[in-house]
Amino acid sequence: MKSLPRAPIRLWSALLNFRRLTALLGCLVAGVLLAIVGFLAIYAWPAVRLNGPGFLYKNTWSLGFLYRSPITVHGQTVLRGAHYGILFLIVGTLLSTLIALLIAVPVGVGSAMFLAEGVPPAMQTWFSFFVELLAAIPSVVYGLWGYVVVIPFLGHHVFPFMVKWLGFIPFFGGAAGSGYGLLTSGFVLSLMIVPLIAATLRDALVSQQAELREAAVALGASRFEALRTVLLPATRRVLIGSSILATGRALGETMAVLMVSGNAVNFLPNNIYTTISTMASFIVSQLDSALTDPTGMAVRSLAEVALVLCLISIIVNGLARVLLYYEGRQNARIV
Amino acid sequence: MGATAAQIRPPSTRYAGGRAIRRRLGDFLGWGLSALAFVFLGSCMVWILVVVFHRGASALTPLILTHITEGYGGGLLNAIEGTGVLALGSLLLAVPPGLAAGIYLAEFDFGFLAPIIRFLVDVLVGLPSIVIGYFGYVAMVVYFGWGFSVAAGSIALAIILLPYICRTSEMAIRQVPHTLREAAYALGAGDARVSLNIVVPAALPGILTGVLLAFAISVGETAPLLYTAGWSNYLWTGRLTKEPIGYLTYAIWAFITEPFETAHALAYAAALFVTFFVLVISLFSRMLLDRNARWRRES
Structure with a gap:
């Protein structure tokens, strides 16, 4: 190498070659995440100071007396009687996500098994594509469908029957409500996250080594037994990882939940038909009202809600990615 | 590759008996449930599309x-x-x-x-x-x-x-x-x-x-x-x-x-x-x- 004539060194190429430029842009893309967290944290900081830890476990969201002069609390100008606690949002978010997962995981596993083994190979891609289309439909269209069709259907025909026949199960009895609420949100959410679970798991099942299946069949297992007892357990971590990813998706889903949840405020659900609000939908439904607070503390408290949601989703997604990386699926689909 | 393994009939099913029947039943139930999961997703998908396209089409005007x-x-x-x-x-x-x-x-x-x-x-x-x-x-x-x-x-x-x-x-x-x-x-x-x-x-x-x-x-x-x-x-x-x-x-x-x-x-x-x-x-x-x-x- 040393004997070759050296190319003249230009300053710009010594400082900024192609590799560094792409690295810099890569850092820019990744830095967006840090910028979002940072900006939200700075903006929400006065609210964080004012609300303290009670923000997470108290159950009142009240802007205070809008027409009386503001007072100073902990060095912050706020309205009299302003309280910000989002326990009902945390409960609503977690419960709707839980219901979504309870529906989506079995359905996702079942359809992944069907897509991977039950469909003729020639038609596999198109059957899978059909399920993946569910992920392509925009959230607001799910909301429209839920609002126009699912809510009247469930509210008139399904929930009253569930109360009548399943009322003995805890949280299944009580008032059937109008169709808006926890179970409807969970149902719509489950449809939105199921393609993620089904598609990731199907890919993992298909990419299992043929030897595994052949060994199981050689030992006398039928096709389904090989799938259930050998192939499916081998993809356990992928299932867990994709379910956590789906959890993150459900926690942050906004428009569909906004349109079917009923947007209850300061209210803890007492059965599965109760109207709720989630953190994501609350940010949309309350910003107009928060803007009426002349001190701006309500908008900052909403930023705190966004910050909490952001941190939760970072933790959940980080966990899922670590699991999937560990399984050698850096390039797992992102749907 | 999958097809070849699948075409092999598990030997145990050749013998009639309670166990074989139970296993056949389990297979049937398993495939049935997984197909049902897919059908559930598919029908919801169709339901959404029908609602959107039917109502959307009747709302369309040149205006x-x-x-x-x-x-x-x-x-x-x-x-x-x-x-x-x-x-x-x-x-x-x-x-x-x-x-x-x-x-x-x-x-x-x-x-x-x-x-x-x-x-x-x-x-x-x-x-x-x-x-x-x-x-x-x-x-x-x-x-x-x-x-x-x-x-x-x-x-x-x-x-x-x-x-x-x-x-x-x-x-x-x-x-x-x-x-x-x-x-x-x-x-x-x-x-x-x-x-x-x-x-x-x-x-x-x-x-x-x-x-x-x-x-x-x-x-x-x-x-x-x-x-x-x-x-x-x-x-x-x-x-x-x-x-x-x-x-x-x-x-x-x-x-x-x-x-x-x-x-x-x-x-x-x-x-x-x-x-x-x-x-x-x-x-x-x-x-x-x-x-x-x-x-x-x-x-």
């Missing part, structure tokens, strides 16, 4: 394509235009850095930086869109003082698209055979020439698929735009800041909850446009991917 929104009626020309402007704007902002980051993650994946970037990008994919929307509101609309505007809306959308474009182009670039790069480097090409003239063109169908999907996402997103782009009943005058702009997904959300038939018609028509567009893009990109895969297999 919708030629007139702007007036109160709770009129047309959707302003929203269609706005969706186009926001989608193209966000793609223009997101594709160059996203592609560059994808090149970095795929081509220069040695050292500590690439795994960190990949992890952060993957976390960014999962960030709720409303968080990005609220960040856009707080940062661009309020702090920078841009107001509801094309600039704020496009940047918020671009943040959503960036990680998708980055990761899909990374995966597409990784598919390119190593021999291509080796040949190019051996001929004396530098990093930039190898990446931009050799690898990226070879990976173009995959990259294009990612960009198309990003396009579909940008047309279908609502939450990041609500408090960054606002809504406007008028056509865009070309200003980047301090002028709100309409878009189709807002019309779906806002007009379906109004108590007027004309408003509902606008919402259904908007849903029809958005869904149809997203489906066509998904179908097209899947066909592109399929053709590319077949071509790769055959060559």
